[in-house]
Amino acid sequence: MKTALTIAGSDSSGGAGIQADIKTMMANGVYAMSAITALTAQNTTGVAAIQNATAEFLGQELDSVFNDIFPDAIKIGMVSESDLIQVIAGKLRRYKAKNIVVDPVMVATSGARLISEAAVDVLKNELFPLADLLTPNIPETEVLTGMQITTAEAMIEAARQVSEKYHCAVLCKGGHQLNDANDLLYVNGAYRWFEGKRINNPNTHGTGCTLSSAIASNLAKGFSMEESVNRAKDYISGALAAMLDLGKGSGPMDHGFAIKNNFTEEA
Ligand SMILES: Nc1ncnc2c1ncn2[C@@H]1O[C@H](COP(=O)(O)OP(=O)(O)OP(=O)(O)O)[C@@H](O)[C@H]1O
Numbered sequence: 001m002k003t004a005l006t007i008a009g010s011d012s013s014g015g016a017g018i019q020a021d022i023k024t025m026m027a028n029g030v031y032a033m034s035a036i037t038a039l040t041a042q043n044t045t046g047v048a049a050i051q052n053a054t055a056e057f058l059g060q061e062l063d064s065v066f067n068d069i070f071p072d073a074i075k076i077g078m079v080s081e082s083d084l085i086q087v088i089a090g091k092l093r094r095y096k097a098k099n100i101v102v103d104p105v106m107v108a109t110s111g112a113r114l115i116s117e118a119a120v121d122v123l124k125n126e127l128f129p130l131a132d133l134l135t136p137n138i139p140e141t142e143v144l145t146g147m148q149i150t151t152a153e154a155m156i157e158a159a160r161q162v163s164e165k166y167h168c169a170v171l172c173k174g175g176h177q178l179n180d181a182n183d184l185l186y187v188n189g190a191y192r193w194f195e196g197k198r199i200n201n202p203n204t205h206g207t208g209c210t211l212s213s214a215i216a217s218n219l220a221k222g223f224s225m226e227e228s229v230n231r232a233k234d235y236i237s238g239a240l241a242a243m244l245d246l247g248k249g250s251g252p253m254d255h256g257f258a259i260k261n262n263f264t265e266e267a
């Protein structure tokens with residue numbers, strides 16, 4: 001069985017972060033492992049509190065994973081502080097990690113800020129150069145480029161700039177901002193649109209986490225970057241189309257929509 005590791009924050013409500021990543025990896029057929037960067041007290045309406053791991057403990061989590069079950073792919077999500085980012089970058093280099101997908105998580109769907117101002121520069125300088133793929137949404141792409149992105153052409157130009165600067169593929173997500181479910185992949189000097197059908201579902205808590213984990217799972221299984229994105233788009237569309245409706249705010253998706261058998265039957 002192929003293996004994947006998520007390095008991210010815990011979401012107590014189970015729809016985003018580590019919990020979304022593990023559900024997604026399992027649903028995509030890979031063995032999921034985790035190194036938790038922070039605990040969040042969070043639900044569909046917002047983030048009440050954040051408790052970061054210490055850099056030392058995060059380093060121990062990563063050593064424990066890499067020294068035992070080597071991950072075929074890695075997804076990195078919420079990392080709030082500079083020292084935590086530095087530990088991750090050091091371990092990824094030391095263990096020669098491969099298939100690294102970085103979701104530059106900055107703000108939750110509910111609006112809460114998930115990274116300190118200072119850590120954004122460390123993320124750019126230390127982690128982005130190690131990534132195979134970055135998956136920013138439009139506001140994050142604006143922060144990364146200093147551009148204002150209001151057209152598809154601007155999205156292409158911004159993705160090109162980020163890709164050339166950090167020597168990696170970039171998936172700029174249009175979701176709930178510019179052109180609905182259409183995402184732009186810039187890879188090896190060329191771009192390609194992935195046109196998703198917009199699903200009229202207000203419950204989008206954890207979509208970014210889910211997409212990046214699905215891509216990492218597909219890279220772990222040996223698919224190319226383009227095919228990995230293609231399959232991940234199909235997975236997230238299915239999870240949104242299942243129309244799960246939980247919680248008082250923007251709720252989670254049904255990560256298990258494709259797994260229906262006698263173990264999931266209700267009485
Ligand atoms: N209503 C929708 N219908 C279909 N696809 C969607 C919809 N909303 C988002 N997506 C897709 O979900 C994926 C995640 O994109 P999104 O822009 O929501 O990420 P994000 O802003 O990083 O998420 P998060 O809020 O969890 O940080 C993208 O592939 C996007 O196109």
Ligand SMILES: Cc1ncc(CO)c(N)n1
Nearest residue numbers: 009010011016017078108
């Ligand atoms: C822990 C965590 N990571 C990422 C996000 C982004 O959606 C979130 N809301 N919570």
